[in-house]
Every structure is written in C-alpha cells, then in structure tokens.
Amino acid sequence: MAPAAxxxxxxxxxxxxxxxxxxxxxxxxxEIRSSNMIAAKAVADAIRTSxxxxxxxxxxxxxxxxxxxxxxxxxxxxxxxxxxxxAKMLVELSKAQDTEAGDGTTSVVxxxxxxxxxxxxxxxxxIHPTQIAEGFRSxxxxxxxxxxxxxxxxxDINDIPMVIKCASTSLNSKVVSQQxxxxxxIAQEAVFRVIDPENDTNxxxxxxxxxxxxxxxxxxxxxxxxxxxxxxxxxGPKKIEKAKxxxxxxxxxxxxxxxxxxxIINDYTQMDRVLKEERNYILNIVKKIKASGCNVxxxxxxxxxxxxxxxxxxxxxxxxxxTIRDVEREDVEFICKSLGCRPIASLDHFTAENxxxxxxxxxxxxxxxxxxxxxxxSNPGRTVSILVRGSNKLVLHEAERSLHxxxxxxxxxxxxxxxxxxxxxxxxxxxxxxxxxxxxLTGIDAYCYKAFAEALEVIPMTLAENAGMPAxxxxxxxxxxxxxxxxxxxxxxKKGAIANIMDDNVVQPSLVTISAINLATEFVAAILKIxxxxxxxx
Numbered sequence: 001m002a003p004a005a006x007x008x009x010x011x012x013x014x015x016x017x018x019x020x021x022x023x024x025x026x027x028x029x030x031e032i033r034s035s036n037m038i039a040a041k042a043v044a045d046a047i048r049t050s051x052x053x054x055x056x057x058x059x060x061x062x063x064x065x066x067x068x069x070x071x072x073x074x075x076x077x078x079x080x081x082x083x084x085x086x087a088k089m090l091v092e093l094s095k096a097q098d099t100e101a102g103d104g105t106t107s108v109v110x111x112x113x114x115x116x117x118x119x120x121x122x123x124x125x126x127i128h129p130t131q132i133a134e135g136f137r138s139x140x141x142x143x144x145x146x147x148x149x150x151x152x153x154x155x156d157i158n159d160i161p162m163v164i165k166c167a168s169t170s171l172n173s174k175v176v177s178q179q180x181x182x183x184x185x186i187a188q189e190a191v192f193r194v195i196d197p198e199n200d201t202n203x204x205x206x207x208x209x210x211x212x213x214x215x216x217x218x219x220x221x222x223x224x225x226x227x228x229x230x231x232x233x234x235x236g237p238k239k240i241e242k243a244k245x246x247x248x249x250x251x252x253x254x255x256x257x258x259x260x261x262x263x264i265i266n267d268y269t270q271m272d273r274v275l276k277e278e279r280n281y282i283l284n285i286v287k288k289i290k291a292s293g294c295n296v297x298x299x300x301x302x303x304x305x306x307x308x309x310x311x312x313x314x315x316x317x318x319x320x321x322x323t324i325r326d327v328e329r330e331d332v333e334f335i336c337k338s339l340g341c342r343p344i345a346s347l348d349h350f351t352a353e354n355x356x357x358x359x360x361x362x363x364x365x366x367x368x369x370x371x372x373x374x375x376x377x378s379n380p381g382r383t384v385s386i387l388v389r390g391s392n393k394l395v396l397h398e399a400e401r402s403l404h405x406x407x408x409x410x411x412x413x414x415x416x417x418x419x420x421x422x423x424x425x426x427x428x429x430x431x432x433x434x435x436x437x438x439x440x441l442t443g444i445d446a447y448c449y450k451a452f453a454e455a456l457e458v459i460p461m462t463l464a465e466n467a468g469m470p471a472x473x474x475x476x477x478x479x480x481x482x483x484x485x486x487x488x489x490x491x492x493x494k495k496g497a498i499a500n501i502m503d504d505n506v507v508q509p510s511l512v513t514i515s516a517i518n519l520a521t522e523f524v525a526a527i528l529k530i531x532x533x534x535x536x537x538x
Contacts, residue, residue, distance in 0.1 A: 029531030036086035036527050037116050043087045044113025051106045053172045053493045054467040069394045073106030074098040093523045102408015103170045104512040112520040114458035118451035133525035135448025140521030143430045144514050152418030152510040157197045163188050165505045167406040169422050174402040179218045186223050187406035194382045203411040207383045215367020216389035218399050227338040228385035232370035235313040235323040239362040244355045246294040249345045252312040254278045286315040292352050296361050301326040340379030412509035421501040422508045423490030424460030431456040432482045467493045
C-alpha cells in the first residue's frame with residue numbers, strides 16, 4: 001500500500017511546483033501590459049484622423065441601421081463596439097474629458113495613445129512600470145503648473161469677444177464649422193443668461209434646454225425668449241394672453257382599479273349610470289381647475305393610465321383652457337424653474353397660489369412642427385431655451401452636439417478664467433520646457449520627462465498630418481520657434497502655415513488642456529499598474 005501512495009504524492013508535489021511556476025512566470029505581466037497597450041493604441045489610432053479643423057468625419061452605423069456622421073471623439077467612442085477592457089477604459093477617459101471640459105475629447109485619446117507608446121519604449125529599456133507611472137505623473141503635474149502660471153492669460157469674463165473666440169475655436173473642427181459665427185454668440189449668450197458672471201464659478205447646463213426641429217437650415221437656429229415646449233396644444237385656444245399656468249401631475253380621466261377586474265353590465269341603465277359617473281367625475285375636476293383661475297394647463301405624462309381622455313379634452317375645450325399633455329417627467333424641474341411655479345400632485349392643492357403667470361402662451365409652427373412658447377413670466381428663473389434647426393437628421397444632431405461643445409467651452413471659462421493659444425502651441429511649448437527640465441534631472445525621472453515631452457508633440461504632428469502639411473518639418477520648425485521664446489507660435493490650419501496663433505484668434509480655455517493632460521496621465525498610470533486580467537465566475 002505504501003509504495004502505491006508514493007506516485008500520488010509525487011504527482012501532487014509536481015502539481016504544486018507547476019502552479020508555483022505559473023505565479024513566478026515573469027513574462028505574463030509583460031504580455032498582459034503589452035496586450036492592454038496594443039488595444040488602447042488601436043482605439044487612439046482609429047480616431048486620430050478626426051483631430052483638428054481638417055480632421056476627417058466618421059460615419060457610424062448602429063444595429064438598427066441608424067447613421068451618425070461626426071468627428072467628436074466622445075460620440076465616436078461611445079458608439080464604437082469595444083470589447084477589450086483596456087479599450088473600454090479609453091472610452092471612459094473620453095467621457096471623463098467630456099464631463100470635465102466638454103471639449104478636447106479627441107485630443108485626450110490621441111495624447112493618451114502617444115504617452116502609452118512612450119511608456120512602451122521605456123519598458124523595453126527595463127524600467128519598472130511603477131517608476132514610469134510616477135515619472136509620468138510628475139511630468140503631468142509640471143505641465144499643469146506651467147500652463148496655469150506661465151502660458152495661461154487671465155480672462156475677464158465680461159470680455160465677450162474673447163469668450164466668443166474660444167467658442168468659435170471649438171466649433172471650427174465640427175461639421176457645422178461654417179456656422180460658427182452664429183452658434184458661438186448663441187452659446188455665450190445662453191450661458192451668461194443662466195449665471196451671475198461676477199460670482200458664479202460653475203454652470204449647470206441643465207438650465208439650458210436645447211430643442212431640435214427638422215427643417216430649415218442651421219442658420220435658422222435661435223435663442224428663444226421665454227420657455228419652449230416640444231408638445232403641441234391638444235385642447236382649447238391656440239393663444240392665451242395674461243395666462244395663469246398650472247402644471248399638474250394627476251390625471252383628468254376615470255380612475256382605474258388597483259387590480260385587473262371585469263365589470264359585467266346586464267342592461268343599458270347600468271351602462272348609462274357608469275357613463276354618467278365618469279362624466280361627473282371628470283366635470284368636477286375640470287370645474288375646480290377653472291375655478292382657480294387657470295387658463296393654461298400643463299399635464300405630466302402618465303404611465304399608469306391616460307392623463308387625458310376625449311371627454312376631458314372636450315370639457316377643457318368648452319371652458320377655453322389651453323391644454324398641453326404628455327410633459328416629460330425630466331422636463332418638470334426645468335419648467336418649474338423657468339416659470340417659478342410648483343408641480344401640483346392632487347386636485348386639493350390646485351389653488352391660485354400654485355399657479356404661474358405669463359404675458360403670452362401661444363402655439364407656433366417651425367417647418368411643420370408644432371411648438372409652444374411661453375413669454376413674459378412674472379417670476380422667471382435663470383433658464384434659457386435654444387431651438388436648433390437642420391435640413392436633415394445627420395446635420396441636425398451634429399449641430400446639437402457642436403452647440404453642446406461650445407456651451408461647455410464657455411462653462412470652462414467660467415470655471416477657470418484663463419485662455420491659452422490653440423493650434424498645438426501649448427503642447428509644443430510644454431514639450432520644449434520638459435526637455436529642458438529633463439537635462440536638469442538625474443535618474444529615471446529624466447527618461448520619463450523626455451519621453452513625456454516627445455509624446456506631447458503628437459498633437460501638432462497630427463494636426464499637420466490631417467491638414468496635409470509636412471508633419472516633421474512643421475513640428476521641428478515649431479520646436480525651434482518655441483525654443484527661441486515665441487510661446488504663441490502654432491499651426492493655423494486654415495492658412496496652412498505656422499503663425500502667431502493668439503493674433504489669429506485661435507484660442508481655447510486653459511482648463512481643456514489641463515484636464516486632457518491630467519486625465520491622459522492618470523489613464524496611462526492605471527494601464528501600467530495592471531499586470532493581470534482575472535475573469536470572474538459569474
């Protein structure tokens with residue numbers, strides 16, 4: 001028996017040694033790291049051609065056959081079918097830049113791809129990934145400090161022309177770049193209406209409602225006075241002056257039982273009685289609404305039963321109450337803020353104190369689409385509505401996305417009041433500064449600073465490539481100009497030459513560049529620290 005047990009023990013021992021070898025295999029972390037880098041760089045390379053005013057657009061088709069045309073990095077990545085977990089991290093990176101700055105979503109991905117490539121070269125030299133991550137973090141912080149203290153020009157937020165120039169720069173790379181002279185002032189005016197420029201340090205873009213209407217051209221886009229509603233009038237007159245507006249969250253229709261029930265009716269008298277009760281129930285609600293002085297009624301959309309039926313529409317029409325049904329739940333807060341009213345949850349609370357007043361409520365038509373506007377609210381909140389027009393769905397949705405980016409740029413200027421040159425000028429300046437700083441350092445940090453400086457040159461290099469300019473000649477010429485102290489030298493893509501970017505009004509918020517460098521550095525540090533991928537059981 002004893003000799004028979006020996007092979008089993010030997011087998012178990014061999015298995016233990018084999019499992020130890022798996023954990024001691026030094027090639028596996030390097031392979032995992034390499035796999036993550038390849039996946040992330042593939043995604044970065046896919047959208048690299050979309051960077052800049054001459055960047056190419058992508059046509060994206062979803063599973064239902066819907067087509068989107070855009071060169072916005074966040075939109076492309078959001079709709080891209082990404083499987084690799086590292087590539088998914090790059091999609092989240094673009095979303096983070098979109099949330100923080102709103103612009104620079106393509107730049108942050110391209111920059112992250114270049115820094116990953118620089119990290120790969122350092123890994124091949126035998127430098128430990130953690131040391132590379134720390135070195136890159138240090139270089140990223142140095143870049144942010146240089147931008148804030150030396151490159152950024154303080155901005156007076158009341159300098160309207162400069163704010164509009166920044167918004168125009170973000171629109172120049174979009175499909176609707178030809179309309180930047182119209183959309184940029186709209187974005188500036190919209191943001192300034194919802195904030196106090198002197199005191200506020202942030203903007204809630206939920207206070208700016210952007211509605212899209214198919215028809216017309218982008219030139220017909222306008223900033224609306226008062227509140228704009230996408231719903232149409234379903235009962236009552238189409239126009240009311242000196243309006244008293246009630247926003248209700250209850251239904252003007254017969255109540256339903258809590259459980260599914262069938263009521264069997266045997267004769268016509270019972271049928272008449274049911275109809276009479278239904279009629280009296282609805283008439284009682286409508287009379288109470290009229291008694292409060294309300295002449296404009298907004299009804300929240302209901303999912304349990306019809307918020308309004310034919311009979312209630314008939315009574316409201318007879319009493320000349322302008323009625324708008326199916327107000328979306330997410331719009332309720334915006335409407336209340338715009339009109340200075342409160343949503344009314346039950347008939348008992350439907351009193352004159354809870355009503356809002358306005359000078360005019362009327363339905364109007366825009367390219368065949370019926371809309372309602374409410375003007376002259378007696379207690380208006382800091383909200384604004386923008387009506388975006390477009391000749392087809394593709395242009396309309398791209399105009400909406402571009403306007404969102406322009407609004408985000410103005411928000412950036414409110415959050416951090418500084419502007420820097422565009423056209424790749426800050427990246428080249430930072431690259432030159434980091435090269436100089438690398439000469440003063442010793443050890444691994446010197447290598448990291450130099451590699452980070454080379455990676456920053458990817459932005460002007462890509463801008464030049466996409467514009468059809470000789471990339472290497474352009475970047476080396478820019479590097480020389482910046483080394484000579486010309487901080488504002490950058491690429492003027494429209495002229496196809498190197499120019500003083502500040503003089504050509506190509507400016508952007510400093511927060512866009514600071515956020516892009518910070519997020520890209522953190523992303524690369526996170527990728528470098530991953531040495532294994534573990535699949536869960538579930």
